[in-house]
Amino acid sequence: MRFVLSESTRLAYAADSLAGLSVGDALGAQYFMVGRKVDDLLRGIVPPPVWEWTDDTEMACSVYWTLQEKQRIDQDLLAEVFAQRCEPNRGYGAGGFVILHAIRQGESWQAAAGAAFDGQGSCGNGAAMRVAPVGAYHPDSPEQAAAQAALSARVTHAHPEGVSGAIAVAVAASLAVAGRLSGVRPKPGPFLDGVLAHTPHSTVRDGIAKARKAFHLSIEEVAYRLGNGSNVTAQDTVPFTLWAAARHLDDYPAAIRACAVAGGDIDTTAAIVGGVVSAYTGTAGIPADWLASREELPTWLNEMA
Helix, strand or coil: CCCCCCHHHHHHHHHHHHHHHHHHHHHHHHHHCCCCCHHHHHCCCCCCCCECCCHHHHHHHHHHHHHHHHCCCCHHHHHHHHHHHCCHHHCCCHHHHHHHHHHHCCCCHHHHHHHHHHHCCCCECHHHHCCHHHHHHCCCCHHHHHHHHHHHHHCCCCCHHHHHHHHHHHHHHHHHHHHHHHCCCCCHHHHHHHHHCCCCCCHHHHHHHHHHCCCCCCHHHHHHHHCCCCCCEHHHHHHHHHHHHHHCCCCHHHHHHHHHHHCCCHHHHHHHHHHHHHHHHCHHHCCHHHHHHECCCCHHHHCCC
């Protein structure tokens, strides 16, 4: 299905995705704190505000800001703002911080990303955690969502698995908005088929193919088989998150609860899932008290360069 979309409409869908991503990130991060209990979340009890967001949201905001500025992913600009806006206390991984510090010191993003992990490049889940707004911006073209996601990933993640993870999440967000526009909620299996059709051959893709066959299993069993982000790699994170998003595409709270039950890297899994699901539901699908509990997004988000 083809849609004629204005620039403001595209950005509105991307903003919906960013809202869901940031709330998922901020709520998920709460469960790394002493005294927080997932069982409370399952009973509908959430932690008291304010929920601070992490590097997931900070980088996703830069992605969204770049779309506002350029209507596409400009890798040089994105690398620059990633590096300049990096706040170490937001929970950046050591590898990501080293890359961004090198860029901030004047090294090219190509050299910094390519040198990571002894020249292999990063296959971490960072490129996937921030990319959903890119897909939501392109509901009329999953191919374009995939291409732009790859560009956004390579700024920090030179490893093919890291790129594949970002592509898969962006395509999922693209398909989510397309389903929203059509008025028909995509069924879980065909939804993942659409993601698989645009995801390069990779371990990430193999995991999504396994997720496609796992909708009859419990959250705990799926997390055991696919991973829950504990290894902080795209391979260990993206398949489970797309399973959760596909299964709960019209139910944002249930999707986030699934991430909490699975454990592992909860802020990142909830950010990915939240970004995809809110692309389908819009901000109306996010509980109002959850959105109000999330820390305000950066003041620079809507400022032009």
